[in-house]
Each structure stands twice: as structure tokens, then as C-alpha cells.
Amino acid sequence: MVKRVLITLWLLACVPTLSSGAQPTELEEQVRVIAADLRCPVCQNLSAADSPSELAQQMRAIIKSQLEEGKTPDQVRAFFVSKYGEWVLLSPTKSGFSLLVWVLPYLALAGGLIFVVFVIRRWARAKPNNQSKDLSPDLLQRIQKDLRADKAWDSKADIEGPHGPLFRERARLYTELRDLEFDYQAGRISKTDYEELRRGYEEQASVVLKELDTISPATLAEPAPESEPMGQTVTNPTSAGSRRTWIFPAIATFLLIFGVTLGVLLSNSLRTRTSTDDSITGDFLTGTSSQGDPSGSTVGAQDLPSLLAQGRGAFERQEWPKAIDAFKRILAMDANQPEANSYMGLILADAGHADSALTAFDRALSINPNYPLALLGSGMVLYRQKGDTDGGSQRLKKLLGTLPPGPEKEQLKKTIAEMGKGGDEGEGAVTQAGVPKESVQGAITGTIAMDPKLKSQQSGQGVLFIIARSAGTQGGPPLAVRRFERPAFPFKYSLGQDNTMIPGTQFKGKMVITARLDKDGNPVTRGAGDLTGAYKNNPVDVDSQKQVDIVLDQKTP
Amino acid sequence: MGITLFVILALLGLLAYGFSRDPRYITSPLIGRPAPTFTLTLFDGQTLSLEDLRGKVVFLNFWASWCPPCREEAREMESIWKNLKQKDTVFLGVNIQDTEPDAKNFLKQFGITYRNGRDMLGKISVDYGVWGIPETFFIDPQGQITYKHVGTLGWPIISAKLDEARRRVVSASEGKGSYQPIR
Numbered sequence: 001m002v003k004r005v006l007i008t009l010w011l012l013a014c015v016p017t018l019s020s021g022a023q024p025t026e027l028e029e030q031v032r033v034i035a036a037d038l039r040c041p042v043c044q045n046l047s048a049a050d051s052p053s054e055l056a057q058q059m060r061a062i063i064k065s066q067l068e069e070g071k072t073p074d075q076v077r078a079f080f081v082s083k084y085g086e087w088v089l090l091s092p093t094k095s096g097f098s099l100l101v102w103v104l105p106y107l108a109l110a111g112g113l114i115f116v117v118f119v120i121r122r123w124a125r126a127k128p129n130n131q132s133k134d135l136s137p138d139l140l141q142r143i144q145k146d147l148r149a150d151k152a153w154d155s156k157a158d159i160e161g162p163h164g165p166l167f168r169e170r171a172r173l174y175t176e177l178r179d180l181e182f183d184y185q186a187g188r189i190s191k192t193d194y195e196e197l198r199r200g201y202e203e204q205a206s207v208v209l210k211e212l213d214t215i216s217p218a219t220l221a222e223p224a225p226e227s228e229p230m231g232q233t234v235t236n237p238t239s240a241g242s243r244r245t246w247i248f249p250a251i252a253t254f255l256l257i258f259g260v261t262l263g264v265l266l267s268n269s270l271r272t273r274t275s276t277d278d279s280i281t282g283d284f285l286t287g288t289s290s291q292g293d294p295s296g297s298t299v300g301a302q303d304l305p306s307l308l309a310q311g312r313g314a315f316e317r318q319e320w321p322k323a324i325d326a327f328k329r330i331l332a333m334d335a336n337q338p339e340a341n342s343y344m345g346l347i348l349a350d351a352g353h354a355d356s357a358l359t360a361f362d363r364a365l366s367i368n369p370n371y372p373l374a375l376l377g378s379g380m381v382l383y384r385q386k387g388d389t390d391g392g393s394q395r396l397k398k399l400l401g402t403l404p405p406g407p408e409k410e411q412l413k414k415t416i417a418e419m420g421k422g423g424d425e426g427e428g429a430v431t432q433a434g435v436p437k438e439s440v441q442g443a444i445t446g447t448i449a450m451d452p453k454l455k456s457q458q459s460g461q462g463v464l465f466i467i468a469r470s471a472g473t474q475g476g477p478p479l480a481v482r483r484f485e486r487p488a489f490p491f492k493y494s495l496g497q498d499n500t501m502i503p504g505t506q507f508k509g510k511m512v513i514t515a516r517l518d519k520d521g522n523p524v525t526r527g528a529g530d531l532t533g534a535y536k537n538n539p540v541d542v543d544s545q546k547q548v549d550i551v552l553d554q555k556t557p
Numbered sequence: 558m559g560i561t562l563f564v565i566l567a568l569l570g571l572l573a574y575g576f577s578r579d580p581r582y583i584t585s586p587l588i589g590r591p592a593p594t595f596t597l598t599l600f601d602g603q604t605l606s607l608e609d610l611r612g613k614v615v616f617l618n619f620w621a622s623w624c625p626p627c628r629e630e631a632r633e634m635e636s637i638w639k640n641l642k643q644k645d646t647v648f649l650g651v652n653i654q655d656t657e658p659d660a661k662n663f664l665k666q667f668g669i670t671y672r673n674g675r676d677m678l679g680k681i682s683v684d685y686g687v688w689g690i691p692e693t694f695f696i697d698p699q700g701q702i703t704y705k706h707v708g709t710l711g712w713p714i715i716s717a718k719l720d721e722a723r724r725r726v727v728s729a730s731e732g733k734g735s736y737q738p739i740r
Contacts, residue, residue, distance in 0.1 A: 041583055054654050054679070054740045055679065055682075055683075055740065058679030058682075059683060062679075062680065062683055082586060083586075083684060083686035084686045084688070085586045085686075087583050087584070355658055359656070362677065363678070
């Protein structure tokens with residue numbers, strides 16, 4: 001029976017789905033894009049698109065309504081800036097003082113690169129030649145003279161001869177000396193550095209010159225033996241040094257790449273927690289996906305249809321935590337999504353939170369004033385839980401106007417008619433004049449007593465729930481529930497047709513009757529210290545038995 | 558050497574400046590601007606529009622029952638209101654991010670008699686850039702915001718700022734007390 005009604009509800013919920021379409025619209029995508037640019041004022045490090053906070057939800061709703069009014073994305077952004085200041089923009093405007101934020105990183109990067117280039121050049125010049133040699137003034141003079149001479153220092157024969165490497169080394173050192181001189185004159189290098197480097201080069205050049213002096217002119221012309229590779233004929237005084245100079249840039253490059261990779265990986269792997277059991281890392285960092293489906297670090301508009309289907313499925317199967325999770329994720333994206341709000345409202349109403357349920361229904365109706373499921377849900381909550389018959393029937397009459405002719409419409413007409421009569425009787429109930437409503441067909445009465453052993457531990461606080469479930473069912477919303485605040489024991493109660501949780505359900509047949517004194521008043525949570533009790537001879541056939549007494553004799557540890 | 562020292566000192570200075578600021582604090586651009594208009598459904602079922610209050614100094618206070626600093630200031634606010642009642646001043650409370658029963662309990666608990674309503678969808682609070690409660694706006698008779706205070710308020714500031722609002726004096730900066738970030 002319960003299932004049939006739930007399917008009916010589901011069918012009702014499908015009516016707007018067909019007309020408005022559950023596909024993520026361009027509008028939703030636009031809302032997401034704008035919200036992603038705005039900082040959530042409460043959590044600060046999340047955008048309004050990613051933040052699950054209530055304020056971020058409200059901001060998304062406002063963005064949506066402003067876009068629907070025809071404002072451009074820039075106007076919407078400007079609206080939030082006018083309220084929270086430039087602060088609210090995750091990417092500040094590229095003008096005025098904020099321009100600095102855009103320019104400074106690039107300036108710093110350029111400055112850093114220039115610094116690195118200078119340092120590397122210095123390293124490359126500074127030869128690790130620490131053996132201080134006394135330079136003979138003769139050799140120094142020769143070097144100075146060679147440098148001043150505006151001609152090639154070596155003939156082609158010299159370079160191609162067996163001592164070519166020595167000549168080439170001399171040419172290289174002379175070039176370095178000239179460049180150094182030029183850099184110094186141009187002011188690119190300090191005096192200390194200049195002198196130190198110059199001395200190093202001159203020492204090396206004098207070694208090469210001495211070496212060249214020992215070679216007789218006859219050997220210069222001999223061809224080089226083929227077995228001797230050129231680079232190894234002479235101990236190159238700079239080879240060890242130049243190898244070392246490349247280590248630093250290599251390390252620097254490695255560190256840079258490492259840093260960038262790490263930054264990209266981390267920023268792609270961190271996500272907001274979707275539940276308390278969730279972790280903030282995942283995906284390609286640890287390989288774990290976020291809890292629940294569809295998996296992924298962020299829920300985008302494209303996930304809406306599948307999340308809705310998931311939520312509806314879970315609702316139908318009466319898997320409440322799963323359904324709540326799915327609808328909550330939708331509401332994190334779009335706080336006013338009518339279908340998710342309506343279902344959340346139904347779940348909240350079942351759990352006894354009439355006010356929260358009405359808020360959810362009102363959110364749905366703020367987007368679509370004729371949303372059938374929200375009209376039905378709010379109507380029933382107003383009527384049954386808030387005792388507002390007028391408000392309730394008003395909503396249901398509005399719903400009646402939107403329904404196509406069919407069995408649902410007929411059923412709804414009956415319900416409204418019954419509400420008009422006072423609404424004590426369910427469908428098919430026989431009203432007997434002068435008979436109190438408790439003794440109408442199906443209703444039961446009885447006394448709830450407290451086990452004397454537990455009496456001392458009872459503080460007089462708490463909420464008493466009397467619960468009837470159809471025999472053979474487990475989980476999901478019960479058939480009927482009554483709630484009494486701060487009851488005095490022994491407590492007389494009645495439970496009947498008007499306490500059923502889902503409209504149209506009949507209070508008849510075999511059922512299991514239990515009672516619970518709940519400390520926090522929330523029927524969904526079972527906290528320590530709750531007292532429970534069940535009727536001794538469960539299940540009860542309420543059609544034949546009317547008196548059901550229960551003793552609260554169990555304590556939740 | 559001199560440049561290196563300068564760069565290091567500049568960076569340290571920036572760091573020190575950063576640490577000395579409250580990263581949560583959002584400076585409002587609304588002071589000196591016209592107060593955003595709104596229509597509020599009060600807890601007694603009546604509706605009230607800000608425009609109806611033109612010609613009066615409006616003390617607009619955003620609060621929630623779950624916010625400890627709001628509870629802290631509630632009694633004092635009510636006693637100030639009782640003493641000011643004869644004058645040309647209106648106290649108006651806007652309850653945000655709350656449930657109706659909780660809000661009503663709060664009003665009952667502290668015996669609040671000035672008008673209060675609920676901002677169900679958060680439109681008014683976003684319009685006023687509210688981020689930490691209690692958050693109070695002082696609006697002059699012409700509908701301009703003259704002062705904003707984030708956090709608890711006491712008699713000296715309230716009386717001074719009401720007086721300034723009456724004279725249409727716009728404060729240079731906003732005030733700050735102990736506050737609770739909204740949700």
C-alpha cells in the first residue's frame with residue numbers, strides 16, 4: 001500500500017519533469033559559471049559554486065533569479081560587488097589597484113628569471129681554479145697584447161694541427177676575457193667580480209701559453225695521430241668546472257617542473273567534503289572517488305538528471321539516507337531546485353520536522369508556484385501537522401487545478417472534500433454520528449506505562465512517539481505515528497486514520513505497535529537514553545482489537 | 558646586498574600586515590549609500606516595507622537564534638528600545654537562516670517587543686552584504702545608511718549612532734564587536 005502511494009507521488013513528481021525538462025539548462029550552467037567567480041563570504045576559500053553553505057545556496061538562487069530577470073552576467077557580478085565589495089570576486093577586476101594582483105606575479109616571475117640568468121652567468125664564469133699561481137708579468141703582457149690585436153689569434157693550420165685543442169682553448173679564453181671586459185665596461189658586472197673572473201681567465205690563459213711555448217714549430221705541422229681523440233689530448237682546465245656549472249640550472253629546472261606538477265596535481269585532487277566520512281583528497285592523487293554516485297570531485301549541472309534519478313530511486317526503495325544524500329547534493333548546486341526541495345520536504349515531513357519541510361516546499365514553490373509535489377506535500381503538512389485546514393486545502397485545490405483528469409485527480413478531490421468535513425476519516429471510512437473519532441473503524445487506544453525500574457532515570461523531558469508499522473515491513477516511514485511532548489506516565493493515547501503518514505493510506509489490518517520516549521525529539525535518530533517498548537502481543541489486528549497497552553521497558557545504551 | 562635586505566624587509570612587512578588583519582572581515586561598501594529596500598513579513602503576519610519608514614531613523618538588526626553574540630545583546634537592545642519608544646526611531650529585527658519556532662522562542666525568551674520578521678530566502682541579507690551576525694545598520698530619515706556595525710552593540714554606540722543618523726552624519730568607517738559568521 002505504502003509503495004503504491006509512493007509510486008503515485010513519484011508519478012505526480014514526473015508531471016513538471018516532462019514539461020520543464022530535467023536536463024541541465026543553459027541557465028543553470030550560466031549560474032554555475034557566475035557563482036564560480038564569486039567568493040563565498042562565509043567559507044572564504046571556496047567559490048559560491050563549490051560551497052555547501054546556506055549563504056552560497058542563497059547566492060546561487062539570487063544569481064538564477066537575476067539572470068531570469070534578464071540581467072547580464074556582468075550586471076549580476078556588479079550586484080554582488082555592490083554588496084560585498086571587490087572582495088567577493090575571486091578574480092579581481094583588471095583595473096585600478098586590483099590590476100597589481102594581475103601584474104605582480106608576472107613581474108615577480110620576470111624578475112626571478114633575470115636573477116637566475118645573472119646567477120648562472122656568474123657561475124659559468126667562475127672557474128673553480130683555486131690554485132693561485134703567480135702570473136709572470138711577461139705572460140700577462142703577452143695576453144694583453146694579444147687581446148688588443150685586432151686579428152685572428154690562430155691560423156687554420158694551427159687549429160687543424162695536432163695541437164688544435166690548445167689553440168682553441170686559447171681562443172676561447174681570449175674571447176671570454178674580451179666579453180668580460182665588455183660586460184664590465186657596460187656596468188653589467190661589479191668590480192670585484194670582474195677582477196676575480198679576469199684573474200681566473202688570465203691564469204688559465206698563461207697555462208695554455210706556457211704549454212704552447214714548449215711545442216717546437218716542427219711538431220706543430222705534424223698531423224694528429226688518429227687514435228687520439230681531440231678532447232683528450234690536453235687536460236682541459238675548464239671541463240670539470242663547466243660540468244659543474246650545468247648542475248645548478250639542471251637542479252633549478254627540475255625543482256621548477258616538480259613544483260608546477262605538484263601544484264597542478266594537488267589543485268586537481270583536492271575537493272570539498274560531501275559528507276563527514278568523505279576525504280578532501282582523492283581522484284588521481286589517491287585514486288578514491290567521492291562518496292556516493294555520480295562520483296567525481298565536483299558535482300556539475302550535468303549530474304543533475306542522474307542525481308535526481310538516484311534520489312527518486314532511493315526514495316521509492318525507501319532508502320532514506322541515500323535519497324537525502326542525493327537531494328542534498330542537488331540543493332548544494334541549486335538551492336531552489338523544485339523537485340529536490342519537494343522530496344526533501346516529504347522526507348522532513350515524515351521525520352516530523354514540519355517547519356523545515358514547509359521551508360523546503362516553499363523554496364520549490366518560489367521557483368514553480370504550481371509544482372505538484374510541493375503543493376501536495378505542503379498541503380498535507382499544513383493540514384495534518386500544523387492543523388491549518390484552510391491553508392492545506394488551499395494548496396491542494398491549487399494542485400487540483402494543475403492535474404489532468406484521472407484517478408489521481410479523483411483521489412485528491414476526495415481528500416479535499418474530507419478536509420472540508422473536518423478530515424477525521426480516511427477513504428472509505430464509515431462515519432457514525434455521535435461516535436468519538438478514536439472508536440471509528442481502525443483506531444486503537446491504550447495506555448503507555450513506564451517500567452518502574454526505569455522511572456527513576458526519566459527526567460520528565462523528551463518526546464513520546466507511538467508508532468504503527470504494517471506487519472512484515474521494516475525501515476521506511478511507518479504507517480502511522482503520533483507525537484506527544486513531555487508526556488506524563490501512565491499516558492493515555494489513541495492512534496487512528498488521521499495519524500497516517502501518507503495521505504490515502506488506510507489504517508487497517510495487522511500492524512506492529514511500538515512506543516519510544518525520545519530524548520532529543522528527533523524520530524530519525526536513536527540516541528542513548530531513549531526508552532522504548534513494544535506491545536506484548538504484536539502484531540495487532542486493529543480491525544478487531546482496540547485496546548493496546550505498552551510498557552516502556554527498554555533503554556537504548 | 559642593500560637590495561636584498563630591502564626585498565626581505567618588504568616581504569616581512571607584507572607578511573606582518575597580512576597577519577595583523579582578520580581574513581574573515583569584509584569591509585562593506587554600503588555606508589553612505591541608499592539602504593536597499595525590502596518588504597518583510599513580520600512574525601505577527603503583517604508586512605512592513607522599508608519605504609514605509611521614510612522620515613524615521615531605522616535601526617536594522619540582522620540576527621539568528623543560534624548565534625551566541627545575538628543572544629548576548631538581545632536584552633540590552635530591548636531595554637534601549639523601550640527607552641527610545643517615544644522618539645522618532647524604529648527598531649527592526651531581521652531573522653536570518655533560522656526556523657520559525659526557534660526564532661519565535663528567541664523573541665519570547667528575551668521579551669523582544671520591537672518589530673521582527675524572517676528573511677526566508679536570504680534576499681535581504683545578501684542585499685545588505687550580511688556575513689557576520691549580529692549585524693546592524695543605521696538608516697537616516699532619508700533612507701541612507703549612515704553606519705554599520707558587525708557584532709554586539711552596547712548603549713553608548715547605539716545612542717551615538719542613532720543621533721548621528723538623525724542628523725544625517727555618515728560614519729567614516731564601520732564598527733566591529735564580537736560576531737558569529739553566518740552559515
